[in-house]
Amino acid sequence: MAKLWPRIRHYLGLLRQTGSLMVGIPDYDNYVAQQRRHNPHAPVMTQRQFLDYCHKRRCAGKGSRCC
Numbered sequence: 727m728a729k730l731w732p733r734i735r736h737y738l739g740l741l742r743q744t745g746s747l748m749v750g751i752p753d754y755d756n757y758v759a760q761q762r763r764h765n766p767h768a769p770v771m772t773q774r775q776f777l778d779y780c781h782k783r784r785c786a787g788k789g790s791r792c793c
Contacts, residue, residue: 752780 743753754773761770771779 750784752776 743756746753754776757776758770761768
């Protein structure tokens with residue numbers, strides 16, 4: 727049973743991430759990991775900057791306010 731809990735936590739994390747992405751909330755931890763993996767010397771945005779960037783990107787080019 728003890729070996730089962732890490733697998734359950736992993737799948738619950740994936741479920742949480744999927745649900746967040748479905749409603750438009752990006753995953754900051756995934757962004758940081760990817761940024762460090764592909765651009766280790768580039769600065770990483772703060773969580774507030776990242777969410778603001780994603781919001782502006784999602785609403786850009788719609789011709790009217792999205793929110």
